[in-house]
Amino acid sequence: MIKQFNNPKFYNQTIPNEIDIPHVPVGAIIKGAAKYFGNRVAFLYRKKELTYKELYNQALRVANGLKEIGIGKGDVVAIQMLNCTQYAISYYGIVLSGATYTPINPLLPKDEFLFQLQDSGAKVLITYEQLVNVWEGVMEHSKIEKIIVTGDVEISSLEQCVDTTSYGDGVVSFNQFINNNEAREFTIDVDVVEDVVHIAYTGGTTGKPKGVMITHKNLVSNVLQSGAWSSAALPQLDDDGALTVKVVEKEVDKYLQHYPTLPGTNIRLSPAPMYHGAGTMGGLAYGVLFGATSIIFDRFIPEEFLADLERYKVTELSGAPAMFNFLLMHPNIAKHDFSSVRTINSGAAPIAMETMKLLIKYFPNAVVTEGYGLTESTASAVQSVGFYDGLRTLGTVGLPIYNTEVKLMSVDEAGKEVTEVGQRGEVCIKGPQVMKGYLNNPEVTAETLINGWLHTGDIGIFDENGFLSIVDRKKDMLIYNGYNVYPRQIEEHLYEHPAVAAAIVVGIQDVNVGEKPKAFVVLRQGVSATEEEIMSFVNDKVVHYSRIRELEFIDQLPMTAAGKISKIQLVEREKTRLNQV
Incomplete structure (x- = not known):
C-alpha cells in the first residue's frame, strides 16, 4: 500500500513520516x-x-x-x-x-x-x-x-x-x-x-x-x-x-x-x-x-457507567462494540449529558456501522475512532x-x-x-x-x-484511499464481547463428555456481543444427555467468555468434499435461520 503522507485528510502534516523512538525501558x-x-x-x-x-x-x-x-x-x-x-x-x-x-x-x-x-x-x-x-x-x-x-x-x-x-x-x-x-x-x-x-x-x-x-x-x-x-x-x-x-x-x-x-x-x-x-x-x-x-x-453496570460518564466529566471513552451496544440500548441514555466526551475509541472487534452512527449521535463533541x-x-x-x-x-x-x-x-x-x-x-x-x-x-x-x-490470520481489504477493513478470519477464532474465543479448546472439552460422539463449535453473529459460541453435538448411539447437562459440563471448565451460549443436537456433522467437517455450512445455516426470525 502506498502511504499518502501528503494528504492532509489522512496525516497531520506537522508530524514527520517516521517518528524517532527513544531506546528506553518501559x-x-x-x-x-x-x-x-x-x-x-x-x-x-x-x-x-x-x-x-x-x-x-x-x-x-x-x-x-x-x-x-x-x-x-x-x-x-x-x-x-x-x-x-x-x-x-x-x-x-x-x-x-x-x-x-x-x-x-x-x-x-x-x-x-x-x-x-x-x-x-x-x-x-x-x-x-x-x-x-x-x-x-x-x-x-x-x-x-x-x-x-x-x-x-x-x-x-x-x-x-x-x-x-x-x-x-x-x-x-x-x-x-x-x-x-x-x-x-x-x-x-x-x-x-x-x-x-x-x-x-x-x-x-x-x-x-x-x-x-x-x-x-x-x-x-x-x-x-x-x-x-x-x-x-x-x-x-x-x-x-x-x-x-x-x-x-x-x-x-x-x-x-x-x-x-x-x-x-x-x-x-x-x-x-x-x-x-x-x-x-x-x-x-x-x-x-x-x-x-x-x-x-x-463491575460494568450500564446505568452506573452512564452516570459516571456525566459525573466525572469524562473526556475519553474506550471499549469494545459489545459495551457500546449495551450503553446505546439503555432506555435512559438520552437523559444524560455527554458533552464532556471528546474521544471514543472502539476496538477488540469490528463495530457495526449503525452502532458507529449512534455513537456519533449521542456523543456529538467526540471524535469516534476504531482501531485494529x-x-x-x-x-x-x-x-x-x-x-x-x-x-x-x-x-x-x-x-x-x-x-x-x-x-x-x-x-x-x-x-x-x-x-x-x-x-x-x-x-x-x-x-x-x-x-x-x-x-x-x-x-x-x-x-x-x-x-x-506478522501474519495475523485476519482477512482484510483496502479501499481506494488505502483504508483497511477487516472482513473475515483465516484462523479458527471468534470474538465474544471483545474477547478472543478459540472453538478448538471448547471442542476438546466437549469430546471429554462420555455422551458426545462428535462436536463442533462456531460463532453465531449477535448484535450485542459480536459472536456467541454455539455447539453442534452428535450423541453416541444409545446414549442420552440433555443440552443443559453438556453445556454445564463444558462451561465449568472454561473461562467465562468461552462458555457455550447455545447447543444443538444434530444427527451428523456436515462434511466437505475432501471429507473434512464443514463449519461454513453451519455458519451459513445459522445466518439463514436468523434472517427468518
Whole structure:
C-alpha cells in the first residue's frame, strides 16, 4: 500500500513520516509521568485517589521489594487480579525491577491458571485474597517462590494489611511488602530490543495458549506511535531518563481546534480489564504516558457507567462494540449529558456501522475512532484518523499508524501480495511494535513471523484511499464481547463428555456481543444427555467468555468434499435461520 503522507485528510502534516523512538525501558513512562504530572490523579478507585507521584513511589517500593528477594531481569512475575489501584502499582513495580510481567485472567479455571504459571516460569504471584481457591497450594505445582496478597482492606490505607497467617510460608500481604521497602530508584541494565517486558497469553487454535513475548522496544514504540497518531504528540526524553510527550502545535487554542484534549487533562473511563491487552496498553501504558486520570470500577453496570460518564466529566471513552451496544440500548441514555466526551475509541472487534452512527449521535463533541491490532502487535497497528477534520470512513479501521506497514497477502497463492482495491487478503504487519515471538514455541513463531512480517490470520481489504477493513478470519477464532474465543479448546472439552460422539463449535453473529459460541453435538448411539447437562459440563471448565451460549443436537456433522467437517455450512445455516426470525 502506498502511504499518502501528503494528504492532509489522512496525516497531520506537522508530524514527520517516521517518528524517532527513544531506546528506553518501559519504566521511563512512569518516571516521566511522576515528574511532569506528579500531583495529578492517576487512578480513582472506590473514591480513593492515587496521584502519579504516589503511584511512582509505591511502585518503587514494590521494585525494591522484588530486588530484595532476588527478583530482577529475566525473572517473571504474574499478576492475578481484577482492576484496582494495587494492580497499577504492581505492574510498574515489576517493570521498574527489570522483571517480566505476565497478566493472568483472575477468572481462569485452575488448570489453565497453572499452565500459564508453569509455561512462563513465574517466580512471584501477586494476587487477591478472594481468589484463594485458585492460588492456594500453587507453590507445589510451579516455580512460584513468593505470593503477595492484597484485598479490600488494603485499598483505603497502607497501614491496613491482609491477614496472611493462615496461608503458610511464602505468603505476604501487599501493604506489608510495600511498607518493608523504600521508594528508592535504582538502575537496571535493560536491552530494550531483546529483553521481554510482557508475556501476554493468547489462546491457541490447536492446543494450549501461547505466550506472546513483548519487548521494551515493542511497548514503548507502540504507545508513542499511537500518541503521535491520535494526539500529534512526539516523544520527549530528558537527561534523567524520564519519558513524556509534547504536542507539536505550541498554540493551545489552535491545537484544540484539531485535537480533542491536551496531555495532562484527559479523564478516561473504560471497562477493559487491566489483565487484557486493551487495559494494559490503554490504561497502564498510554494513559500514564499522557497523564490521564483513569477511573477504575469493579463491575460494568450500564446505568452506573452512564452516570459516571456525566459525573466525572469524562473526556475519553474506550471499549469494545459489545459495551457500546449495551450503553446505546439503555432506555435512559438520552437523559444524560455527554458533552464532556471528546474521544471514543472502539476496538477488540469490528463495530457495526449503525452502532458507529449512534455513537456519533449521542456523543456529538467526540471524535469516534476504531482501531485494529492484536496481542502479537503489542496493541495497535491501524487506527482511524484522530483529528477533527480528518477523513474517517465508516466500516473501516483506518490507516497504518506511524512507523507501521500493512500489506495483504493472497490466501490462495502463497507469496503473492494483493494490490487491487477491494480484493481480499491476509493482513500482514511490519513495525517496531511486532512481537519478539512466542515463548517456548519456535515453530509457531517461524510460521507467524516471516521476514519481519506478522501474519495475523485476519482477512482484510483496502479501499481506494488505502483504508483497511477487516472482513473475515483465516484462523479458527471468534470474538465474544471483545474477547478472543478459540472453538478448538471448547471442542476438546466437549469430546471429554462420555455422551458426545462428535462436536463442533462456531460463532453465531449477535448484535450485542459480536459472536456467541454455539455447539453442534452428535450423541453416541444409545446414549442420552440433555443440552443443559453438556453445556454445564463444558462451561465449568472454561473461562467465562468461552462458555457455550447455545447447543444443538444434530444427527451428523456436515462434511466437505475432501471429507473434512464443514463449519461454513453451519455458519451459513445459522445466518439463514436468523434472517427468518
